[in-house]
Amino acid sequence: RVEVWFSILAALCLTAFMIWFLDKYSPYSARNNKDKYPYPTRQFTLRESFWFAVTSFTPQGGGEAPKSLSARTLVAAYWLFVVLMLATFTANLAAFLTVERMQSPVQSLKQLARQSRINYTVVQDSDAHNYFRNMKNAEETLYRVWKEITLNASANQSQYRVWDYPIKEQYGHILISMEKTGTVKSTAEGFQKVRENDDA
Incomplete structure (x- = not known):
């Protein structure tokens, strides 16, 4: 249904924005805590955050996660949402294909x-x-x-x-x-x- 796809897109955009917001303003993020993370880390710009949210739907995953606890909690909840959505989509697709195969046209x-x-x-x-x-x-x-x-x-x-x-x-x-x-x-x-x- 169209409402479901729009809801997924809205959740993706909102999650990407929240990841960028938390990584930018959290004092525990790698961007704001250079002493704890002196090595090069992933910079979650708005574009990078959106890419992270999109690639989380793939089996490869989103890659390196944010460092702050708040952003990690958000990412964990988002990953749970992704798993549930993929499982629901797979189950509905399998059921749809099975029912379509079982329904034979009336011929007599x-x-x-x-x-x-x-x-x-x-x-x-x-x-x-x-x-x-x-x-x-x-x-x-x-x-x-x-x-x-x-x-x-x-x-x-x-x-x-x-x-x-x-x-x-x-x-x-x-x-x-x-x-x-x-x-x-x-x-x-x-x-x-x-x-x-x-x-x-």
């Missing part, structure tokens, strides 16, 4: 009947609507005939059992799902619903 009526993520419907009283109605009635008729055969089969009851019905009743489930979603009066209304809803 069988897959459409099994899934519940996408809502679907038809134009009311259209040819497609009548087709699903007829197929649902056909499924009900076939099941009723099968039930009569199994209940009246006295010769070999092990061959005909009600629970061994060989036909999948997918059209009935699809019609029920479409009626639950609600049919539309025209294709224009259907396209409008698709644009308004992410799950349609």
Whole structure:
């Protein structure tokens, strides 16, 4: 999200400014304590502080840290923030890629009947609507005939059992799902619903 990226950028700029401010005005910094640090040390100018904050996001790290305790405390808190942000970003990216790989497009009526993520419907009283109605009635008729055969089969009851019905009743489930979603009066209304809803 854009707000997250702007927040990270704001935290980076604020940290860079605070590192420069503490290194410049702290009496314990290398700049203001030449007796304790006679050897060459890193000078945290505003530009160098910003570069330190940016490179802290890389595996190489920001390099030499400030010498004052206040600046070191700030850097430690900033490093903790960087670790948490990188871990969160990595976890979200892995989850996003995994979900995208697991979601397969619907390519058949069988897959459409099994899934519940996408809502679907038809134009009311259209040819497609009548087709699903007829197929649902056909499924009900076939099941009723099968039930009569199994209940009246006295010769070999092990061959005909009600629970061994060989036909999948997918059209009935699809019609029920479409009626639950609600049919539309025209294709224009259907396209409008698709644009308004992410799950349609």
